[in-house]
Amino acid sequence: MSNLSAIFKNHKAFIPFVVADDPDFDTTVANIVALAEGGADIVEVGIPFSDPIADGGVIQAADLRAFDAGVRTKTVFEIVEAARKQTDVPIVFLTYLNIVFKYGYDAFCKKCQALGVSGLVIPDMPYESRDDIVPTADKYGIDIIPLIAPTSGHRVEKIAKAASGFIYVVSSLGITGERNEFFNGLKDLVAEIKSYTDVPTAIGFGVHTPEQAKTMAEIADGVIIGSAIVDIVAKQKQNAPEAVKEFTHSIRSAVDQAETKEASV
Template sequence: MSNLTKIFENHKAFIPFVVADDPDFDTTVANIVALANNGADIVEVGIPFSDPVADGPVIQAGDLRAFAAGVSTKTVFQIVEQARKQTDVPIVFLTYLNIVFKYGYKAFCQKCQSLNISGLVIPDLPYESKAEIMPAANQYGIDIIPLITPTSGHRIEKIAKAATGFIYVVSSMGITGERDAFFDGLKDLVAEIKKYTDVPTAIGFGVHTPEQAQEMATIADGVIVGSAIVDIVAKEKQQAPAKIAAFTKSMRTAVDRSEVKA
């Protein structure tokens, strides 16, 4: 069982997301620590990319702020290295395949292992193409976390059976961003996934209120929240860590209120 999978045992997981180097290096470190100290089970750190096909305008704007700060893949690793001096919270990267490919699959996964990065979420890596990264990921103990969407259809079985860590269940068709309505077949989608695997599920894309977090945690094993936190960073800038801490506490409480295990 992977270290990420163990986090979900008898416990609903809260997984918040921040963009690395948004708005700057030190604030990102403080944001990660604030998340870790106030209820995050796993912190998802986004590596800024020029063409983030899965990300909506809020996260794209965060990427642009990071680019303005001079972000690079090396910077992202250095941010995690600094955060590791204050927290051992499990971390996964959200990245795009070209970033990992350019760095080198083996070198990237080896660096992740050295920083205790547990997994990678790669939205533009289809199941059928993941064989190219799996040898390096397996060698260094890095979970490649798959995404299953409302349109995955007949591919759900093979994606679920091959999954490790956890499965990122996309709440709605489209891109990331706060929303008030989700795919109305989410319960059935998670149930379908559960036919093929015991790997836990976490719902993301659009969750931004405690009420939504509680609802999603009754359906799945965890909840992922991104744009709402990136929006706090956009508004608060260097003062974001305190607001992020308060928001994380409220979401943690909501997730814990969920009693129905998927």
């Protein structure tokens, strides 16, 4: 069991997401700390990319703000290094494959290990390409976290059986962004995944309210929220950390309610 998987043991996990260097370096560091203090189990940090194919308008706009702030991959590592002076919350990166490839798989994973970054979510890396990076990631104790979507079909089994850390279950068709309707077969999809592996599942894409978080936590082992938090940052800018912390508290409470309900069944 990896360090990330252990977080889910007898506990429903909340995994919030922020974009690195949006709106600036210091605010991102403060947002990571605020998420940890608000009750996040894992913080997902997005590395800005010019063509984020899995992301909707809210996160795309955050990427552009980060580029305006002068973000580089080096900047993202420096943000985590600064955050590590205030929190030891587990961190994973959401990144696109070209960023890691350009930096160098070995150098990137080695840097992640040094900063306590436990995993990578790489939306544009198909299962068939995972062997290009997994041996290097394993060398440094980094989990490559796969995504399984409603469209994964017959590939669910092999993706699940090869997974480590946790499995990112995509809640619906399409890209990230707040939504009120989700794939109606989520329960069955999670059940299928669990028939192949003991690696925990966390549902993301579109979840943005405490009520939705509670529902998703009742289905899976954890919940991922991105666009709702990125939207708070967009509106509050340098004042975001307090609002981010308050929002995280509300989601943490909802996820805990799902845990309590499950324990009583």
